[in-house]
Amino acid sequence: MTFGNTIAEMRKVVDFVEKFGATHDIPKGATDDLNLCLDEILNNTISYGYDDQSKHSITVTLSVADGWLMAKIQDDGKPFDPRAPGSAPMRGTMQSRQVGGLGRRFVKALMDEVDYERKRQYNVLTLKKKIVER
Amino acid sequence: MDISEENKGGVTIVEVRGRIDSNSAKTFGDALTNLIKAGRARLIVDLKNIIYISSAGFRALLLAGRAAEEQQGNIALCNLSSEVRRLFDLARFTDLFPIYGSREEGVAKLS
Numbered sequence: 001m002t003f004g005n006t007i008a009e010m011r012k013v014v015d016f017v018e019k020f021g022a023t024h025d026i027p028k029g030a031t032d033d034l035n036l037c038l039d040e041i042l043n044n045t046i047s048y049g050y051d052d053q054s055k056h057s058i059t060v061t062l063s064v065a066d067g068w069l070m071a072k073i074q075d076d077g078k079p080f081d082p083r084a085p086g087s088a089p090m091r092g093t094m095q096s097r098q099v100g101g102l103g104r105r106f107v108k109a110l111m112d113e114v115d116y117e118r119k120r121q122y123n124v125l126t127l128k129k130k131i132v133e134r
Numbered sequence: 135m136d137i138s139e140e141n142k143g144g145v146t147i148v149e150v151r152g153r154i155d156s157n158s159a160k161t162f163g164d165a166l167t168n169l170i171k172a173g174r175a176r177l178i179v180d181l182k183n184i185i186y187i188s189s190a191g192f193r194a195l196l197l198a199g200r201a202a203e204e205q206q207g208n209i210a211l212c213n214l215s216s217e218v219r220r221l222f223d224l225a226r227f228t229d230l231f232p233i234y235g236s237r238e239e240g241v242a243k244l245s
Binding site for chain 1: 153155156157185186188189190192193196199200203217220221224225226229230
């Protein structure tokens with residue numbers, strides 16, 4: 001599915017993943033983890049990926065094969081590889097703590113594989129989750 | 135995401151249902167900070183019925199925690215599922231917020 005680069009449009013992705021999961025009998029834990037990671041990736045793209053105010057399209061493609069759930073995200077934003085190490089360390093008091101980099105930490109922990117490539121003007125990110133019955 | 139609240143012995147229990155994500159994090163954070171600004175700065179947030187909380191939700195919770203501290207109040211959490219607990223461990227938010235196994239335990243500690 002393709003949607004516009006606004007936070008509100010991200011709701012469509014949540015529904016898309018839920019419906020895909022129900023259709024293909026994917027354990028809810030896997031689709032929930034994927035939805036959380038997509039929230040992190042897409043929020044980052046929408047918030048920081050563009051220098052203009054124009055409308056942009058982001059495409060999310062879901063597939064399942066050989067016990068793997070996969071999501072491919074393609075956008076025409078600025079080059080960004082989310083596999084790069086995050087920024088702020090996860091420590092400090094309530095007043096000093098920062099949450100920058102937490103999204104990348106979640107993606108790294110919850111997904112089994114993360115592949116990235118820059119193809120011409122597109123970021124192409126693939127998230128892979130091994131499907132395990134919980 | 136839905137939010138409901140009830141008072142017990144001077145402690146406000148806030149129950150959240152659904153996803154705390156990029157679209158609902160502001161509503162979640164505003165609900166907590168509005169309670170704190172209204173003088174109800176001892177909060178137990180019951181997360182039993184959340185599906186997950188993304189970094190946007192963690193940021194909102196952090197801002198509410200700061201607001202509570204400034205009011206000499208306290209935010210505690212209860213009823214985390216193992217999946218949600220894992221997210222709190224990854225975020226190292228278990229260092230920042232007390233986590234209780236039940237509402238009753240949380241109310242007793244904050245009263």
